[in-house]
Amino acid sequence: MTSSDLLFDSRPGANPDRSRLRNRKAVLGQINSAGQMGRAAIARSLGLSTQAVSNIIADLEAEGLLIERGAQSAGRGLPAVQYAVNPEGGFALGVEIRPDVLLTSLVDLGGRPRATRRKVLTDLAPDKIVNQVLQLRDQMLRECGVKPDRLLGAGIVMPGPFGATGLSGQASDLPGWQTIDVPALFGEALERAVVVSNDANAAAMAERFGAAQGLTDYAFLYFGAGLGLGLVHHGQLVEGTFGNAGEIGNLPVMTKHGLKPLEQMVSRVSAQSALAAHGPLDIDALDRLCDVADPDLMRWLGTACDALGQALGVIENLFDPQTVILGGAMPALILDHLAQGTPLPELSVSNRPDATLPRLQRGTSGRMTATFGAAALILNRAFTTQTTAL
Template identity: 85%
Template sequence: MTSSDFLFDSRPGANPDRSRQRNKKAVLGQINSAGQMGRAAIARSLGLSTQAVSNIIADLEADGLLLERGSHRAGRGLPAVQYAVNPNGGFALGVEIRPDALLTSLVDLSGQPRATGRKVLTDVKPDKIANKVLKLRDQMLRDCSISPDRLLGAGIVMPGPFGATGLSGQASDLPGWQTVDAAALFSDALDRPVVVSNDANAAALAERFGAAQGLTDYAFLYFGAGLGLGIVNRGQLVEGAFGNAGEIGRLPVCIDGKLGPLEQTVSRLSAQSALANHGVLDIDALDHLCRCEDPELMRWLATASDALGQALGVIENLFDPQTVVLGGAMPASILDHLARATPLPKLSVSNRPDASLPRLQRGTAGRMAATFGAAALILNCAFTSQSTTL
């Protein structure tokens, strides 16, 4: 586990080395999504011999990635020694770059945030930001007394879309970043493996340690500057050819008989402008208004729920997820209200009588979902191995 790029060796060909790497990740991922497991159970689920799993577990334990967790008796036979992911086995740095601020997180191997950082941005030039990221990283590592070499890598999250597209040139994009190779920039600066994605995708992965634990197919609606969608299919992010999948903000919805973009109705900005006469509202203020059932906010919620219901129908029919999770920069109270009040479309493939999961629910990652999600991009690489054969 010391090789610099074990995190993503995506060469499709299999050889003993890479097979072992794959198997280590598979074992770790299995344990992670089950919480804890014994050798034999892991072997069955992966289709390996117990002996192979034994060897791999010995490896992972030596790497400090696993912890023994006592033994679990289940019926007859020798109780199985349980193993769990060692939270201190490794850490992931999450970096979220917004036009106005830089947010960072340090997340442990179990998906728990250990520290966060924040810096106001006046200058979004790439090298300036890289510098600030270095400082925040060192700060967080110091605060938690974590050795820098326990850092597995860094996930970088920026508002999409990437490259020059028909949606570029809006308030939310980062000037001067269209042509920058962010992965190379931060990989050099941090001297660690780096993954780059957009905020909604990353936030979706953060929920793998929360509301979507153990799920393989789900969608995540992310309240950021606008509204984004992260899609997980068969455990993998659907990022699209250029990393721009999930741009749901401009989805036309019908409000008061008129068509308008979804994020004009469903987003923090739209809530804030609907409540303009309350002054400038941050998330806590919105939370307060929601708890005291402010009539204007309730009106906004009614409209937003309506629009969200239409979007939900589109998402469900196009992706057929197990569930749709709401999260991001909105107070939990509002997200809960939306999850409760949004009309669930009847004409949907997700409208199944035997559904075991709610069709719409609130995520647990909180308002920093994207910042934690940035780190989750790295954890995801530690728990799964993806290779693109075609």
């Protein structure tokens, strides 16, 4: 049985089996949160017997998921052996599928990216992309010297909306994917646990290790090909019935040409369209144009800031976040310009004198934030007793 089986076994079973799996995750999660802990401290924090915790730790140690990290004296008696999560004990595969590129990452159990890959896409057929994911996975495993049985699972993220909806057919969609059972497709190919999410949600969770560190309620505006919104409330993703909460790209905003969808005014596709005279533009090219204050780009940024200000008021008044964070596949210079140049609505619940955080700021996770967030979906399942808790 692999580490993936031991952490993600979802086969029907008796209550004792499910309780054992929950307790294993609880112990692993408690140690991960604390950095290192002894048996007695874990038992007290989880309300388990010391013997039960000892048995679980022995199993997790044998599987390579925990390692000893010295001993700590707590008064009388022998010093308590401390246990920590073994970063080499397991790995998660992160996969981000955009309309133009495939991004993958291999992240260890400590949350550190060990390898990344990027491949330009010319064919979005599901079977073609699955084959490319398998190839990139194998390359990264070989590069890092990781045995396949150490792979816990794969997080797959892509633009929403999921399923056939009234928003289908947008430029940021993945054509032909609306009716695909994505978890089954990748689960069968990878033979591992698979978690599927939209890119904005994954990016929002990845930013917990960046600008959102220590925050419980925030919004993350994600620049992929289009524009998505990840919402975190009390540390949990707000996903909606079908995983489509936060589809903000079609929010109507007022422009000099009347009402337009937000995504047509604020997105990478929007910027590339406004700068069509410059020819094809990737992220690095946009970065160079911003660095020299290209007039066409500056004009686009002006209209983008106006539109974003309108959307910001809607997000703040509906969600009441601690802050709104910008990030994703856009140059940092452009994100900084948007964060600093967007007019902050006065008629907002976030316009308050006791605010301690910027209402709008740039994230720190970088261009691959959703890819790393995809891997984090798997790591969080290893450390939480509720699979929907991230």
